[in-house]
Amino acid sequence: MNTAIELKNIKKAYGDKVILEGFCLSVARGEFVTIIGSSGCGKTTVLKMINGLIKPTSGDVFVDGENIRSKNIIQLRRNIGYAIQGSVLFPHMTVGQNISYVPNLLNKRDRARTRSAVSKWMGIVGLDEELKDRYPSELSGGQQQRVGIARALAASPDILLMDEPFGAVDEITRSQLQTELRQIYEKTGITVLFVTHDISEALKLGTKVLVMDQGIIQQYARPDELMRKPATDFVKQLVQL
């Protein structure tokens, strides 16, 4: 199955307000797709449709070729990594407990396996082992984001959804995190959907970039193509910034 994610003819409306209509998207396995657009253009909505947090008014969502309507949504979510802005770590759990969250949902009894997963991912995101028993409130912004990433990847999912995960940190940390994320991607071959409102971040990280404006796809192409051949004025303005 080469298509990891497919959205077919998605319409999403809240009452009279239409966010998406006739929306189609196909993401191949192993792609790193960055989704960019202005506020309210529907990019977060698209993301949340993939793990079923938002249900389309009409249209279908396919993950690994199966319509998610017919799948056990809880199982689906446990196999999709989900990291959102502000990382939203569970404040009453330690770093280690946060990262072990999904592994525990999948397999509570195999503690050894969970422990090694936690160690492994903490190492990959560059967190010192001794932070394992600290609480989120005791960490810096950058450290919290790293925990968020580790938590999303702890169960080694095939798909990773990220919604502006680096929004709340300073420039320097953000740059480091972007590099580290890209390295993880290259090492594991995971399929990533990454929402951002920062064009340079979108171009830097993505193997493909999806540009949206008010629910309409402006262009879906490789970064270099976007820059050389912007499909619409909106895209042109965006890449010129």
Place this chain on the structure above:
Amino acid sequence: MLQNIWSIFLDRKEFFLDLLWEHLGISLLAILIAILFGGIVGILISEFQRTAKPALGVINFLYTIPSISMLGFLIPFSGIGNATAVIALTIYALLPMVRNTHTGMTNVDPAIIEAAAGMGSTRLQILWKIKLPLAMPVILSGIRNMVTMTIALAGIASFIGAGGLGVAIYRGITTNNTAMTMAGSALIALLALVMDLLLGFVEKRMGMRSIKAKKENRMLAIAALALCVCIAISTMFALGGGDTIRIATKPMTEQYILGEMLDILIEGDTDLNVELTQGVGGGTSNIQPAMESGEFDLYPEYTGTGWNMVLKKDGLYTEDLFASMQQEYQDSLHMQWAGMYGFNNTYGLVVRNEIAQKYHIQTYSDLQKISKELVFGAEYDFFEREDGYDALCKTYGLSFKKTMDMDIGLKYQAISQDKIDVMVIFTTDGQLSVSDVTVLQDDKNFYPSYLCGNVIRSEILEEHPELMDIFHRLTDTISDEDMAQMNYAVESQDKEPREVAESFLKDANLIK
């Protein structure tokens, strides 16, 4: 006053400590049930938002019902005593519990809940792993509120025959013993304070996050829970060896003394245990139903009251009707009168001395002239009885400016403070001899006879014929003067009812 409170506590340490233990038990039982039940309801309504408003509405409504009415309302269903008290206390404890649980749960950051959902948690997992732990601080503060409130409220329970420190308070009020009232209240306050401090400690510990602390917390919690459950259960099932006779008395000094006499004689001269519930609020109106349902076995009653209030007969009661009353008690109620003490505690009217002198009032009929300007006070029973207020006014053509109903124990205080002008009294009132009042003559012989005796359930007498012997010994042993003197000793000389009862029995050679 502080001195008095301390000394009465020391003198009757066991009495107070027993009551304290009982108070704690009743409160804890209500608290535990409220936490469990209220917590579950709180969680349910926070999960199913549509049920929140109606559920909170109902609980709010229950909360506004005055506690005394709630207790009275429950009596026909759960009887007199601890069970009713626990039910009422639980109902009141529900509001803070449900509300705080609901608030805590619904105020958890929705972003956190969405993150947990997005990661594949089921609804139950979100509830258990995310919502509950994060709602805990709010829930705990609600529990803290609820505990303090429940302990305070449990003080009222004694009014309907339940145990706890309220017994001391109510006893103090009805025997004019302020120190006892204050001691009881002080202990309730102390208990509430201690519990609140304990819960503060619990709150602090729950905020501790190290792994070691969490392990310790778990063990402490289990130990505490086990302890609470034990205390709560031990109150409900008071273990009494051998057969027990349950005696009730009305909230009057005279009855407390008689109750103690029965206790001393029965426990001393037979193998039976006595469970004495002193001062059941409402008097006959609450005791008689409890007798009929078998909750009590024996209580001191007055013949006139039996005739008019229990058998609901119209017309004046005189002692030649005694035989037919006894017959009817046996036939319809399966109870009988035994051990008639000899004294007659009938109603009388007094008027303040200065009014008596000013208007030359000596008889009830004399009152007719100026009744319109006088305030009339009596206990609640009086206004309900066939031979009470309405009948009195009709017979003597009286029409008072204002009436006040009050607890028996507060009447003399009211008249001495000039809050009432005319008052109903009993011919054996201890405080009569020292009050600034004139006893009026019943010129039309309106008041019936109220000879005092014991009403016992026939079944009990059949099972324990040895009680008959005690009743025989008590027959005709107390005169009107004797009783008035004993009342006076308790009410004005600060003697304990038991002490007075004991010395009387000794003087009368009924005990050694």
